[in-house]
Amino acid sequence: MTDAVQQMPGHGSSHPRLTGTVRHVVLIAICFVMIYPILWMLSGSLRPASELFGGDAGLIPSQVTVEAYSNGWFGLQINFGQFFLNSLIIAVLATIGNVLAASLVAYAFARLEFWGRGFWFALMLGTLMLPYHVTLIPQYVLFRSLDWVNTWWPLILPKYFAVDAFFIFLMVQFFRGIPKELDEAARMDGCSAWRIYWKIILPLSMPVLATAAIFSFIWTWEDFFGPLIYISEMRNYTVQLGLRSFIDSSGTSSWNELFAMSVLSLVPIFLIFLFFQRLLIEGIATTGMKR
Amino acid sequence: MTAIRRNGAGYLFLSPWLIGFFCLTLGPALASLYLSFTRFDLLNAPEFIGAQNYVRMVTADPKFAASMKVTLIYVVFSVPLKLAFALAVAMVLNRGMRGLPVYRAIFYLPSLLGTSVAIAVLWRQLFAADGMVNGILAQFGIIGPSWISNPNYSIYTLVVLSVWQFGSPMIIFLAGLRQIPTDMYEAASLDGASPARQFWRITLPLLSPVIFFNLVIQVIEAFKAFTPAFVISGGSGGPINSTLFYTLYLYQEGFSYFRMGYASALAWVLVAIIAVFTAFSFLTTKYWVHYDD
Structure with missing residues (x-):
């Protein structure tokens, strides 16, 4: 991959080193501007309540304290631990459903x-464009x-029926790249379609399964609309709903x-990003993703 | 015999999607099409009222007009800005440079976090009267307005939020740029073509399928945006409907006022808008999208 990148044209610049430095300066400046708000939020979460506003745009708190974390955690009638647990259960179950169902269908x-x-495939692609509001x-x-x-079923169960066509599409693209000779040979040996799926296709498709799992987890974790509509009791809240109640109450x-609490809600996504950013970026680059 | 078995295996593997398609997609979609011609409050049976919902939308519903206007402003400003920025940064990145994976990852991070409530919370505070943006402006002696609570500016804070998430179209642009053969640029350089001319005559035409793809996806996503407007306005779409995204209005009608027939009609209008836009885009491709044979 780096070889391909290095062969990119230099557009005939006569001072490659100089323009290279300028380019880095520009890029670092953009990175800084983009990341600054997140750092500002992190810094704000470490300040005492009295200090936060009054237009302090700086990043350095005069006094560092984690009291906002301990107070915020217990800031609602039910603590954020419950919301995190709920979100985790929903996201894990939804992810399993998405990967399982989408891989079967894609196979x-x-x-x-x-x-x-061909007819079903075209219909499936058609649902990619359909806004979910129409089935809502x-x-x-x-x-x-x-x-x-007020249960989690509406958030979890549809994923076991491969309603998010995007994941099917992602996997079809990958499965088509696996040499057909492999399953033809297996079929000669009397392997059933199920065994080929389970013993040949899935083990060779770990990258795409991981990509689908990661996106599925993140999107479910961040989903706000679904829980907003279906979950009414606080003990069933996801983290996103907990944050929303927190705005209203505080x-x-x-x-x-x-x-x-906002910072904590981003931590799981950030960790996934740190460890799997390569898979995420390749997933987007190869299929073209919505977000 | 084998054909039957083959079909059987195929449909067996397809069955999760088939069930989902009929029970959770096609069935509900048709049901909502029917509901859009009814008055339905969830408690009583739907009452057929012909096209009244649609008539009311265009003749007697200022909030519909307001939400449409807000959404169009959002689409018209956020999508071109986001794509222009994504393309510009992709072009800067696309020249065999050190640290490319790091830059790419950092630029992508906001796209990944962007739809969560936490980021909307952050945005609300960045642009508050005593927020970070005004803190920075104050350093230059400028007293900024209260961006979020001023109806003239609030929608543009959401446009900025959208542009901030330029990372994912940028990655798609990067992948597209990599497909352009380098010898085209070399030949153009030898012929004395300036970088600007190379951009207009080589990069843009050869990248046009990717631009087209990004454009369609981003417009559809912009029409569907919900969370930031909900969080920033506390679910109201205020001040004075200035952040009343179309989807937020649909949510209010359906789930705050339980006018579910009307909300269904709103949903089908959204489908129609997206369909018309997509069809129009495809029809225009022959004038500006360049496909290899």
């Missing part, structure tokens, strides 16, 4: 021959009639606590 589209495959209200009526409002007096 069918990429590898099996059956009547109507009937789905709500459906889940309500099942008595699932007003402007305890912004440092709100910042502290």
Whole structure:
């Protein structure tokens, strides 16, 4: 990959080193401007409540304290530990569903021959464009009639039916790149479609499964609209809903606590980013992702 | 016999999606199309009222007009700015430079965090009357307005938030730029073409499929934006409807006022807008998108 990058044209500059330095300065400046707000939030979360506002745009608190974290954690009737646990359970179950269902379906589209495959594939791609608002209200009526409002089922169960076509598309692209000779040889040996899927395709597809899992986890973790609609009782809240209640209940007096909880809510995403950013970026570059 | 078995295996693997498609996508979509012609408050059975919801939208609903205006402003400002910025940074990055993976990762981070409530909380405070932005302006002796609570500015704070997340189209641009053969630039340089001319005659045409893709995706996403407007305005879309995104209005109608028939109609208008936009974009591709044969 680096070789390809290094062959990029220099656009005929006569002072490559000088322009190189200028370019780094510009890029570092942009990075700084982009990251500054996040650092400001982090710094704000470490300040005492009295100090936070009054237009201090600096990053250095006069006094560092973690009281915003301990106060914020217990700032609502139910503490944030419960919200984090809820979010974690929902995100993990949703991720398992997405990866499992999407890989089964993608295997069918990429590898099996059956009547109507092209038709279903086109329909599946069509749902990529469909805004979820159009299914929102009937789905709500459906889940309500099942008595699932204020439970996590509406947030988890649809993923086991591969409703997010994006993941199917991502995996189809990858599965098509696996040499067909592998499954043809296995079929000669009498392997069933299931065994080929389980023993050949899945083990060779770890990168794309990981990419799908990571995006699925992050999107579920960050999802606000779904929990906002379906979850009403605080003990079932996700972290995002907890933050929202915190804004409503605290007003402007305890912004440092709100910042502290906001920072904590980003920590899981940030950790995933640190460890898996390569997979994330390749996932986007190869398929073109919405966000 | 084998054909039947083959079909059976195919449909077995397809079955999760088929069930989901019929029960959670197609069925509900058709149901909401029907509901859009009814009055429905969730407690009583839907009452068929013909096209009244749609008529009311265009003739007697100032909030619909307001939300449409806000959303169009958001789309028209945020998408071109975001894509221009993404392309500019991608072009700076795209020249075999040291630290590329690090820069790319840092630029991408806001895209990853961007839709969470925490970032909307942060934005609300950045642009508050006593927030960071005004703190910086004060260093230069400028007294900034209260961006969030001023209806003239509030929508533009959301535009800035969107542009801040330029990382993911940037990565797609980077991948596209890498596909352009370097010898085209070398030949152009030998012929004395200036960098600006190379950009207009080589980079832009060859990148146009990627630009087209990014444009369609980003416009659709912009129409669907919800969380930042909800958090910044406390769910109201205020001040004076200035951040009343279309999806926020749809949410209010459906889940605050339980006018679910009307909300369904709003959803189908959104589908129509996205469909018309997408179709229009595809129709215009022959004039500006360059595909290799």
